[in-house]
Amino acid sequence: MKLIxxxxxxxxxxxxxxxxxxxxxxxxxxxxxxxxxxxxDKRRDGDEFAPSSGKVPIxxxxxxxxxxxLAIIEYLAEKTSRDLFWPADDAAxxxxxxxxxxxxxxxxxxxxxHSMNVRQIFPPQRPDDDVVADLTRIMELWAQxxxxxxxxxxFLFGAFGAADIMxxxxxxxxxxxxxxxxxxxxxxxxxxxxxxFMQDWIASAQEEEWVIExxxxxxxxx
Numbered sequence: 001m002k003l004i005x006x007x008x009x010x011x012x013x014x015x016x017x018x019x020x021x022x023x024x025x026x027x028x029x030x031x032x033x034x035x036x037x038x039x040x041d042k043r044r045d046g047d048e049f050a051p052s053s054g055k056v057p058i059x060x061x062x063x064x065x066x067x068x069x070l071a072i073i074e075y076l077a078e079k080t081s082r083d084l085f086w087p088a089d090d091a092a093x094x095x096x097x098x099x100x101x102x103x104x105x106x107x108x109x110x111x112x113x114h115s116m117n118v119r120q121i122f123p124p125q126r127p128d129d130d131v132v133a134d135l136t137r138i139m140e141l142w143a144q145x146x147x148x149x150x151x152x153x154x155f156l157f158g159a160f161g162a163a164d165i166m167x168x169x170x171x172x173x174x175x176x177x178x179x180x181x182x183x184x185x186x187x188x189x190x191x192x193x194x195x196x197f198m199q200d201w202i203a204s205a206q207e208e209e210w211v212i213e214x215x216x217x218x219x220x221x222x
Contacts (some may be wrong), residue, residue, distance in 0.1 A: 001028040004048060008205035010215045012116040012169035015201060016069035017057030019165040022197045023084055024076040028059075034210045044140045048107060069106050075160050085162040092149040096156070096163040099141050101109040103166040110134040114173045115215045118205045124178035124219045133178075139182045146188065154191035168192055175218050 003021050005014035010043055021028045033043060043049060052058045052067035058073070060065045066075045077085040080191065087093045109130035127135070145156040145163065156163045171192045181189070192198060 001026060002031060003028050004031045004033060004056055004058045004060075007208060008032065008201055009119050009208055009210070010116055010212055011035060011056060012111070012172075013055075013069050014057045015116070015169050015172075016113045016165050017059065017072045018201065019168060019197055020069065020073045020076050020162070021059070022083070022200075023160070023162075023165065025084070026080065026149060032208075035212065055084070057100070061198070070100060070166070073165065076160070085165075087149060087157045087161065089149070092157050095145060095149065096161065099145065099156070099163050100166040102141070103170070106114070107134040107138065107170070110138075110170070110173065114177045114219050115216050116169050116172055117176050118172050118202050120176050120216065122177050124160050124180075125219065127177075127179060127219065135174075137178060137180065138167070139185060142167075142185055142188060143182065144182070154188070156188070160195060164192060168198060178196045 002020070003017060005018055006012070018030070036058075045054070048060070049055075049058065049067045053207065055067060055164060057069060057072065058065065059072050061075075061079075064075075066072050073085055088097055109128065113128060113131055142156060149157045151158045153159050155161065156167070171189045173179065174189065175193070191203075
């Protein structure tokens with residue numbers, strides 16, 4: 001398998017796809033391409049990127065190609081074991097899938113105004129109301145998952161899985177922009193950041209030479 005991803009410092013969707021590949025336990029080649037560099041438009045037209053219209057991450061497994069992080073999670077769950085990614089309990093799995101899908105389609109204010117940058121920690125400033133609304137909803141989801149299905153584990157549904165993969169970039173955004181969170185959430189966030197896969201990703205991001213200035217600024221606020 002070959003996974004093509006963008007800059008580890010900035011690419012939140014790449015992080016999700018990469019975490020999914022790591023979680024699968026399968027061997028894969030990792031190819032990092034700098035986002036928005038001089039070759040970006042040309043690269044988007046290349047054969048390897050054509051199926052995704054140039055978006056990353058994109059996973060090649062022989063002749064099979066999968067793009068979109070949630071699709072990569074599902075593909076790898078089918079290829080290996082659903083239990084690596086999703087809770088065994090039906091009710092827990094239903095909630096985990098719903099949370100992953102909501103992350104996939106929602107929280108646009110948080111994502112737009114607080115771009116991922118795992119190399120920075122900016123001074124706190126009051127987030128916009130729409131960002132606060134996103135954070136409030138995320139806290140509700142995390143609290144429900146932890147209370148109903150977290151058990152003795154450190155993660156949303158006990159063991160690290162697909163829901164944590166989908167929300168991992170949210171954790172990094174909260175840290176980067178010093179965003180306000182509920183008190184209970186700090187333990188969960190610490191568990192995500194301490195996970196060996198996340199430690200490896202963050203360490204690699206620190207070593208990258210690429211800098212995208214638009215992502216090196218404090219949050220965009222109204």
